[in-house]
Amino acid sequence: MDLFDAIHGRASVREYEPVEVSEDDLKRIIDAGRCAPSGGNRQPLEFICIKDPQTLQALEKVQASLGSASAAVAIVADPGVSRWWLEDASAAAENMLLAIHALGYASVWIEGTLLKEEEFAKGQLCIPAEKRFPIVLPIGKAAQGTPQADKRPLDEVMWRERYNQK
Amino acid sequence: MDAIEALRTRRSCRSYAGTEVDREAIETIVDAGRLAATARNVQPWEFVVVTDEATRRDLAELADHGPFIADAPVAIVVLAKHTKYYLEDGSAATENMLVAARALGLASCWVAGDKKPYGPDVVHRIGAPEEMKLVAMVAVGHAEGELPNPSKRPLEEVLHWERY
Numbered sequence: 001m002d003l004f005d006a007i008h009g010r011a012s013v014r015e016y017e018p019v020e021v022s023e024d025d026l027k028r029i030i031d032a033g034r035c036a037p038s039g040g041n042r043q044p045l046e047f048i049c050i051k052d053p054q055t056l057q058a059l060e061k062v063q064a065s066l067g068s069a070s071a072a073v074a075i076v077a078d079p080g081v082s083r084w085w086l087e088d089a090s091a092a093a094e095n096m097l098l099a100i101h102a103l104g105y106a107s108v109w110i111e112g113t114l115l116k117e118e119e120f121a122k123g124q125l126c127i128p129a130e131k132r133f134p135i136v137l138p139i140g141k142a143a144q145g146t147p148q149a150d151k152r153p154l155d156e157v158m159w160r161e162r163y164n165q166k
Numbered sequence: 167m168d169a170i171e172a173l174r175t176r177r178s179c180r181s182y183a184g185t186e187v188d189r190e191a192i193e194t195i196v197d198a199g200r201l202a203a204t205a206r207n208v209q210p211w212e213f214v215v216v217t218d219e220a221t222r223r224d225l226a227e228l229a230d231h232g233p234f235i236a237d238a239p240v241a242i243v244v245l246a247k248h249t250k251y252y253l254e255d256g257s258a259a260t261e262n263m264l265v266a267a268r269a270l271g272l273a274s275c276w277v278a279g280d281k282k283p284y285g286p287d288v289v290h291r292i293g294a295p296e297e298m299k300l301v302a303m304v305a306v307g308h309a310e311g312e313l314p315n316p317s318k319r320p321l322e323e324v325l326h327w328e329r330y
Contacts, residue, residue: 003269006169007198007262030325032173034318036261037276041178043319048326055328076330083281087301090257091276095173095265097203102169109203111254126329149207151200158196159214161221163245163294 001102010097011148013106014065016140021071025103032099033092039084045092048074048125058124063113069138074125077132093135106142111135167269176265177314179273182238182307191270192240198266202258205251211259214243214292224291228284232277238305245298253280256301263304273309276302
């Protein structure tokens, strides 16, 4: 899929139909996360690829969408490696959302509900205490085509040379 | 360009040729930014496209790791209202723009940003309200010479299956 089709088509999908997500596709998705830039190229991120239905069921406590997902990617960050870990995790998440859509799957950025249950979720995945688990991306097949949310138009968010200047 | 290829081949460029970037390309890049994921679809961002040489020189001087902002023909200043998820949203938008630039055959680099002492100075320099947060300054242009290829931790090192 062309990048710009992916950028325009990516949407937040929270309910999925079952689909077989190949190991190759999962590697491509995580590789996209790995290729995101990181502050000072410190690369504080690692990724956990989850396919085990029991784990996904257990993580349903965090958010219901994980229960109907076929797979999920957890982003693990080491704040000891970089103070830019949240920017880096966000860049990786966005890359992976684009890759997921480009490969024909659907996802949503889960963070707020995850942070409320971060210790529980870390325990489920054996993530060490000193690391952070800020974002998880479920992967599934959208039950139906979901359009992207309404976005502020370009001329509302773009300025030239100075703020508020066209 | 294929999405996966664009994501994989994006690099941070710190050496720019003087060639200008046309208006349409700049709009395509900012457009990519505005379509990024954002918590509750809040879209707290604003993008200030700076081509003016004097402004770029000032921004380059303010940034401790961004001297090339003065050389690149465009700097896109990514600002955000101080919402709960401004940093995540702003970073997602910035990433979309970096990848979009790559797909257009252009080079770019993310200059921090948040947690930098010069954030308020940059906000002030471009005339934005002082309560806005600086997420990134994105240099965009044509790469001078080969794109860098910094070493990245290999996939096998960062990918865990099922458990950490």
